[in-house]
Amino acid sequence: MAEKKSLTIILHSGDFDKAMAAFILAAGAAAMGMTVTMFFTFWGLNILKQGGVKKSKLSKMNMGGLGTIMMKRMMGKHNVASLGQLMKDCIELDVRLVACEMTMSLMRVSKENLIQGVTEIGGVGTYLKAASESHINLFI
Amino acid sequence: MAEKKSLTIILHSGDFDKAMAAFILAAGAAAMGMTVTMFFTFWGLNILKQGGVKKSKLSKMNMGGLGTIMMKRMMGKHNVASLGQLMKDCIELDVRLVACEMTMSLMRVSKENLIQGVTEIGGVGTYLKAASESHINLFI
Amino acid sequence: MAEKKSLTIILHSGDFDKAMAAFILAAGAAAMGMTVTMFFTFWGLNILKQGGVKKSKLSKMNMGGLGTIMMKRMMGKHNVASLGQLMKDCIELDVRLVACEMTMSLMRVSKENLIQGVTEIGGVGTYLKAASESHINLFI
Numbered sequence: 001m002a003e004k005k006s007l008t009i010i011l012h013s014g015d016f017d018k019a020m021a022a023f024i025l026a027a028g029a030a031a032m033g034m035t036v037t038m039f040f041t042f043w044g045l046n047i048l049k050q051g052g053v054k055k056s057k058l059s060k061m062n063m064g065g066l067g068t069i070m071m072k073r074m075m076g077k078h079n080v081a082s083l084g085q086l087m088k089d090c091i092e093l094d095v096r097l098v099a100c101e102m103t104m105s106l107m108r109v110s111k112e113n114l115i116q117g118v119t120e121i122g123g124v125g126t127y128l129k130a131a132s133e134s135h136i137n138l139f140i
Numbered sequence: 141m142a143e144k145k146s147l148t149i150i151l152h153s154g155d156f157d158k159a160m161a162a163f164i165l166a167a168g169a170a171a172m173g174m175t176v177t178m179f180f181t182f183w184g185l186n187i188l189k190q191g192g193v194k195k196s197k198l199s200k201m202n203m204g205g206l207g208t209i210m211m212k213r214m215m216g217k218h219n220v221a222s223l224g225q226l227m228k229d230c231i232e233l234d235v236r237l238v239a240c241e242m243t244m245s246l247m248r249v250s251k252e253n254l255i256q257g258v259t260e261i262g263g264v265g266t267y268l269k270a271a272s273e274s275h276i277n278l279f280i
Numbered sequence: 281m282a283e284k285k286s287l288t289i290i291l292h293s294g295d296f297d298k299a300m301a302a303f304i305l306a307a308g309a310a311a312m313g314m315t316v317t318m319f320f321t322f323w324g325l326n327i328l329k330q331g332g333v334k335k336s337k338l339s340k341m342n343m344g345g346l347g348t349i350m351m352k353r354m355m356g357k358h359n360v361a362s363l364g365q366l367m368k369d370c371i372e373l374d375v376r377l378v379a380c381e382m383t384m385s386l387m388r389v390s391k392e393n394l395i396q397g398v399t400e401i402g403g404v405g406t407y408l409k410a411a412s413e414s415h416i417n418l419f420i
Contacts, residue, residue, distance in 0.1 A: 005272040007268075007272075010301075010418070012297070012298070012301055012420075014340070017152070017182050017183070018152070020182075021150075021152055021181065021182060021279075024242075024264055025264060025267075025268070028263075028264035028265060028268060029264075029268055032265065032268060034268070034272070041301065042297050042300075042301060043297075043339075043340055059183075060154070060183055071246070074246045074247075075246065078242075078245045078246055080242060080245075080246065102304075102358075102360060105358045105360075106351070106354050106355065106358055106360065107354075123308075124304055124305060124308035124309075125308060125312065127305075128287075128305070128308060128309055128312060128314070128416070131415070131416045132285040132287075132314070132415045132416055133415075134416075135271070135272045135273075136268070136271045136272055136274075136277045137277065137416045137417065137418065138150070138277065138278075138279040138418075139279060139301075139418040139419060139420050140152075140279050145412040147408075147412075157292070157322050157323075158292070160322075161290075161292055161321065161322060161419075164382075164404055165404060165407075165408070168403075168404035168405060168408060169404075169408055172405065172408060174408070174412070199323075200294070200323055211386070214386045214387075215386065218382075218385045218386055220382060220385075220386065275411070275412045275413075276408070276411045276412055276414075276417045277417065278290070278417065278418075278419040279419060280292075280419050
């Protein structure tokens with residue numbers, strides 16, 4: 001029997017397009033039966049905050065918010081799942097969502113500020129343990 | 141006999157310096173006999189468009205285009221291969237160049253707009269399959 | 281006996297928050313007994329230059345330097361090690377610090393401009409050899 005494959009993603013960026021890429025990869029991998037761990041640190045932690053998804057902007061061509069709106073419109077038109085929907089899919093598919101403890105201290109974010117799907121709060125050791133046993137490790 | 145090593149790269153960025161890094165790694169790995177797959181998504185897809193290499197700019201210190209021009213001049217002076225040359229090398233060395241299907245829809249890019257060396261159009265599953273069997277996986 | 285785990289990081293970015301993430305990961309992994317190689321290229325090479333740590337700025341919310349100052353103040357308050365301290369820890373823990381030869385040529389950086397902890401100057405082949413034998417490979 002083939003070994004179960006696994007993926008870890010550090011989401012350091014809070015940009016909309018980077019978060020989209022991270023959740024498309026995570027949801028795709030989980031749907032294919034892979035074990036997936038996501039670790040949210042620095043700006044990436046914002047995505048896990050209540051209301052954080054709505055605030056994220058494109059890393060390029062944002063044009064005062066217009067670029068992000070246009071991108072979302074194009075996504076809807078082409079049946080690409082929204083960032084919020086992808087996150088729900090990931091939670092449903094048991095993707096492990098780890099919030100970085102150090103970033104929470106630095107940015108004064110408490111557990112109550114985070115969305116419900118967050119599975120745990122952890123540090124660099126939590127990430128390194130998962131990554132050292134995984135097949136694909138990405139920093140986004 | 142040693143196992144053949146393999147590298148995958150997701151190029152999400154369209155920045156000149158990030159694309160340079162990606163193609164230097166890919167060409168180097170292919171020249172060393174490694175199997176290489178590059179997956180072009182979001183802004184990274186622009187690099188695969190006809191004329192796309194010329195439009196890419198430095199992620200920092202672009203200074204209205206001047207920084208990019210200076211960097212290219214320094215590269216020429218120090219015998220660093222140009223981005224266009226590195227892409228030709230990669231195609232010659234059988235690097236697999238995969239264009240992201242979803243990004244093509246979102247950005248209204250058709251197959252005819254892409255350079256000739258593109259080997260296929262694929263999705264997240266195409267990438268995950270290659271990456272789960274590779275030794276080095278990078279997100280750039 | 282379990283195999284010794286290993287981590288490689290390409291630091292392409294010169295941003296303060298990206299460098300922090302890289303050195304937190306490297307120091308953490310080395311402290312856990314992992315073999316760690318860091319490869320500094322493009323803007324990331326600036327971090328290895330004498331005085332380079334002090335010049336690095338946040339990738340977002342820098343606000344003319346104010347954001348970086350505030351972040352450093354919060355780090356001090358919450359007992360997060362400074363970037364300079366993390367680099368010292370990495371050197372003490374035998375993290376291999378490789379400066380990219382091509383970037384040194386392009387940016388006219390000589391060996392004398394680099395900090396003392398740099399263990400070697402190398403190219404893409406040096407990186408690929410280390411990464412193809414490592415468990416975790418990140419591009420930051």
